[in-house]
Amino acid sequence: MDMKLRLKIWRQKNxxxxxxxxxxxxxxxxxxxxxxxxxxxxxxxxxxxxEPVVFxxxxxxxxxxxxxxxxxxxxxxxVQGTTxxxxxxxxxxxxxxxxxxxxxxxxFPVIKDLSVDRSSFDRxxxxxxxxxxxxxxAPDGNALPIEKEQAEKAFDAAACIGCGAxxxxxxxxxxxxxxxxxxxxxxxxxxxxxxxxxRVQDMVxxxxxxxxxxxxxxxACEAECPKEISIENIARLNRxxxxxxxxxxx
Amino acid sequence: xxxxNFLFKSSIGRKLVMSLTGLFLITFLVVHLIGNLQLLYGDxxxxxxxxxxxxxxxxxxxxTSYGLYFFIILxxxxxxxxxxxxxxxxxxxxxxxxxxxxxxxSKKMALLGTIILVFLFIHMGDFWFRMKIGWxxxxxxxxxxxxxxxxxxxxxxxxxxxxxxxxxLLGLLGLAFHLNHGFASAFxxxxxxxxxxxxxxxxxxxxxxxxxxxxxxxxxxxxxxxxR
Numbered sequence: 180m181d182m183k184l185r186l187k188i189w190r191q192k193n194x195x196x197x198x199x200x201x202x203x204x205x206x207x208x209x210x211x212x213x214x215x216x217x218x219x220x221x222x223x224x225x226x227x228x229x230e231p232v233v234f235x236x237x238x239x240x241x242x243x244x245x246x247x248x249x250x251x252x253x254x255x256x257x258v259q260g261t262t263x264x265x266x267x268x269x270x271x272x273x274x275x276x277x278x279x280x281x282x283x284x285x286x287f288p289v290i291k292d293l294s295v296d297r298s299s300f301d302r303x304x305x306x307x308x309x310x311x312x313x314x315x316x317a318p319d320g321n322a323l324p325i326e327k328e329q330a331e332k333a334f335d336a337a338a339c340i341g342c343g344a345x346x347x348x349x350x351x352x353x354x355x356x357x358x359x360x361x362x363x364x365x366x367x368x369x370x371x372x373x374x375x376x377x378r379v380q381d382m383v384x385x386x387x388x389x390x391x392x393x394x395x396x397x398x399a400c401e402a403e404c405p406k407e408i409s410i411e412n413i414a415r416l417n418r419x420x421x422x423x424x425x426x427x428x429x
Numbered sequence: 430x431x432x433x434n435f436l437f438k439s440s441i442g443r444k445l446v447m448s449l450t451g452l453f454l455i456t457f458l459v460v461h462l463i464g465n466l467q468l469l470y471g472d473x474x475x476x477x478x479x480x481x482x483x484x485x486x487x488x489x490x491x492x493t494s495y496g497l498y499f500f501i502i503l504x505x506x507x508x509x510x511x512x513x514x515x516x517x518x519x520x521x522x523x524x525x526x527x528x529x530x531x532x533x534x535s536k537k538m539a540l541l542g543t544i545i546l547v548f549l550f551i552h553m554g555d556f557w558f559r560m561k562i563g564w565x566x567x568x569x570x571x572x573x574x575x576x577x578x579x580x581x582x583x584x585x586x587x588x589x590x591x592x593x594x595x596x597x598l599l600g601l602l603g604l605a606f607h608l609n610h611g612f613a614s615a616f617x618x619x620x621x622x623x624x625x626x627x628x629x630x631x632x633x634x635x636x637x638x639x640x641x642x643x644x645x646x647x648x649x650x651x652x653x654x655x656x657r
Contacts (some may be wrong), residue, residue, distance in 0.1 A: 185526075200524065254526035285518045310445045335649045351515035355440075383441060392518030395438045395513050395538060396614040402530035414622030420441045421620065424431070 244342030351392030474581020512539035548600030
């Protein structure tokens with residue numbers, strides 16, 4: 180079914196400029212994904228010789244974490260556990276007004292329109308979100324026995340796509356859910372043990388350096404995470420960090 | 430030094446200070462409530478006044494009370510500094526806010542804490558300060574060499590004014606909301622999140638945040654309406 184929508188979209192020239200909302204009318208179809216609907220809008224703007232709306236997208240299948248935007252006050256829109264690209268227009272009604280804003284957090288400055296600079300996440304990963312192993316043949320699947328429940332917890336944490344919805348949802352602009360997921364998925368398996376203590380301290384130090392806020396356990400991150408990462412990971416990071424500060428030589 | 434860097438510079442350490450001082454204050458509230466319920470004893474304050482005398486003169490309790498003042502100040506300063514930092518880190522506000530993803534109290538901890546702080550100044554002014562500078566009457570009890578401050582009488586006079594009772598109830602309402610999030614949050618910050626225990630802690634926190642302020646609220650209400 181065809182639908183007529185009114186879009187209130189944040190337009191901002193660059194990080195320095197102030198930014199404002201602009202309203203557009205767009206004709207969409209309920210089978211379109213949210214990003215396809217924005218494509219239609221941009222086609223329309225281009226044909227009118229206007230500047231298209233800048234938004235990030237890549238895989239469009241819910242695994243890359245690029246499509247960062249806040250739709251009607253919710254990062255990645257109204258559907259639970261779903262990225263923007265997997266939200267379909269059938270979630271909205273004909274005649275709806277949809278407000279689309281960029282992520283708003285001190286550590287995520289706006290680049291243009293809906294696109295924000297999330298390189299602070301890359302620097303947190305670079306600080307310690309890796310394990311050092313010799314490359315070569317892929318190891319045998321079951322060469323290293325890991326308890327099923329443990330492996331599943333690690334995998335749940337590893338499902339984090341680093342999209343930044345947690346920071347966008349947090350009233351403090353805190354990156355604790357992201358950092359804790361990245362620490363957890365390595366610390367729960369044997370391969371992550373060697374560098375564990377250093378990793379925890381280095382990643383938290385980088386997170387603090389980037390200017391993210393402090394966690395006040397509101398749980399907003401967990402509620403908005405498209406991969407439904409649990410704040411249980413934040414508690415694990417708290418434990419690991421205290422353990423590393425008090426229990427290591429460093 | 431590393432310990433100061435941890436407690437006052439690292440995000441997790443700063444939150445740990447909030448958690449530990451908060452848990453100390455949570456235990457204090459239980460002791461404070463049990464002691465104060467003696468106001469309702471119906472013996473014109475004999476039990477309460479003697480208890481208050483013990484609490485203000487026992488050296489061990491005096492020492493603990495200095496710890497209490499220190500932790501209140503630390504919890505306040507650290508909390509306000511975190512709130513100011515977080516305000517900057519969250520940048521500008523969204524045009525649309527759904528408020529579906531988190532509780533109101535969890536987002537307003539600094540505001541609720543400030544309400545409690547203002548209430549604390551009023552509360553200390555009403556009783557502690559008056560007793561310190563001697564704006565209080567004294568009473569004799571058998572078995573004591575000295576005259577004891579009649580704190581009970583002071584409480585009854587204070588709670589005989591409706592506007593003071595209302596201020597106390599508002600302060601306690603702020604406390605209830607602060608605890609409603611703070612109790613369970615303190616455990617999460619400590620890193621205690623467990624499939625079996627966290628639901629218990631959350632339930633206990635909700636019950637605590639209602640029962641403790643309610644217990645305190647009974648005192649001014651009882652005195653104003655029944656025991657004037």
